[in-house]
Amino acid sequence: MAQTMTDTTASAKTSRPSPSMPRPFKVARVEKTDAPDGGQGQDWYRYVLESGRSTITGHRCGSRKDVLAYATQCAEQLNTRGLTGQSIWSPRGRKPAAAIAAAPKENQ
Numbered sequence: 001m002a003q004t005m006t007d008t009t010a011s012a013k014t015s016r017p018s019p020s021m022p023r024p025f026k027v028a029r030v031e032k033t034d035a036p037d038g039g040q041g042q043d044w045y046r047y048v049l050e051s052g053r054s055t056i057t058g059h060r061c062g063s064r065k066d067v068l069a070y071a072t073q074c075a076e077q078l079n080t081r082g083l084t085g086q087s088i089w090s091p092r093g094r095k096p097a098a099a100i101a102a103a104p105k106e107n108q
Helices: 009-015 064-084 097-102
Strands: 026-033 044-051 054-061
Touching: 026 064, 044 064, 054 064
Parallel strands: none
Antiparallel strands: 026 044, 044 054
């Protein structure tokens, strides 16, 4: 009798994301809203970015198209930071704390 084995792990890996892999942020919605306290201008929108269990909400003044483009850019930047460990907001080439502590002190 010949037995046939089927590898079900490959299909399981593709059907659901790995818990260790971050889910990318996506623009969930952009909706018209009132201006926040102290906000000036008429066209205010609330945007929501979602990634699995994480949600980020922001407000921005402008046209719906401009706010959608801004929210999309924010999601892309968050995804880049999450996947590469790099941020456009943090300086590049920082020295590790141990290297700073070991550096010779000037003017002593």
